Ligand code: SAM
């Protein structure tokens with residue numbers, strides 16, 4: 542039976558992001574800067590991570606609240622061994638009608654088919670530039686751009702569609718490549734989504750003047766490829782959608798800084814070690830792993846989640862200010878995008 546959980550601002554819990562690992566084979570400067578995530582960084586130990594069965598249990602319990610969408614980010618989710626097995630466990634649950642993966646794409650050539658066979662619906666691939674040099678500087682990895690583009694092709698071929706390409710735009714770093722990215726998306730049938738650089742975590746040296754507001758992005762895109770808005774879309778959607786007037790497909794902007802969308806934020810996040818977070822900018826989460834490992838029942842787990850969600854008041858992006866900027870925050874690579 543479904544009994545929805547509604548928070549203090551009237552938002553239902555319908556969407557869960559599960560970070561399956563805090564490790565990654567890239568060191569994107571805006572997410573896991575190498576100076577902070579170097580050889581000495583203490584990543585989580587394997588025994589600390591929720592098992593696939595434990596994750597599936599949490600997802601199953603949350604379907605009792607009306608959860609419909611599950612997304613698997615990380616770290617890089619495909620560095621976790623045997624990920625298709627987790628996809629299979631979640632895809633088999635009643636009520637989940639949208640199961641997606643957020644990945645840097647580099648390992649998709651190897652895994653796309655197995656993921657699709659296991660029941661994954663679609664993928665979002667991070668792609669900040671189609672210029673090899675800019676890509677390498679931003680992702681700070683020896684993995685070539687070609688591997689990511691091949692990953693996108695593998696996802697398209699496996700039917701993990703619509704494939705979305707997420708580009709974090711930083712002024713002076715990659716904003717001169719937005720039209721090339723849009724052109725690439727049009728040519729390959731990929732929905733490019735331009736993301737405003739966010740002040741997640743405390744390590745990425747975020748500055749407001751590096752944010753290119755969506756309005757400016759759209760104006761620059763519209764000049765190259767005229768656009769018109771796409772109305773509607775499902776509840777809780779984060780991107781503003783536009784279509785090319787010439788029928789060349791769709792593009793999106795994620796306006797988390799310039800036009801926050803906390804009012805429709807129906808997302809919970811589960812860290813790799815089983816903490817439930819109610820906001821991307823949260824300071825801490827609520828441990829579910831103890832209940833999972835100490836013999837808690839589904840009812841016990843549901844009661845914890847309901848208590849947390851019903852008390853939820855988060856709307857960080859709407860409040861973003863000098864006062865909130867200095868608070869401690871969890872890192873993006875830990876909580877998953
Ligand atoms: N490794 C996977 C990937 O890169 O897609 C999944 C995890 S990554 C943390 C999820 C998403 O968060 C990516 O699309 C990434 O670009 C985005 N991201 C990371 N740091 C960000 C920031 N400071 N501002 C905006 N988006 C960010």
Ligand code: SF4
Pocket residue numbers: 565566567568569572573615616617644645667874
């Ligand atoms: Fe890794 Fe994704 Fe973060 Fe880049 S954005 S460092 S690929 S987790």
Ligand code: SF4
Pocket residue numbers: 801802803804806819820821822855856857858859
């Ligand atoms: Fe949701 Fe928090 Fe982001 Fe607002 S700031 S949209 S509440 S995750």
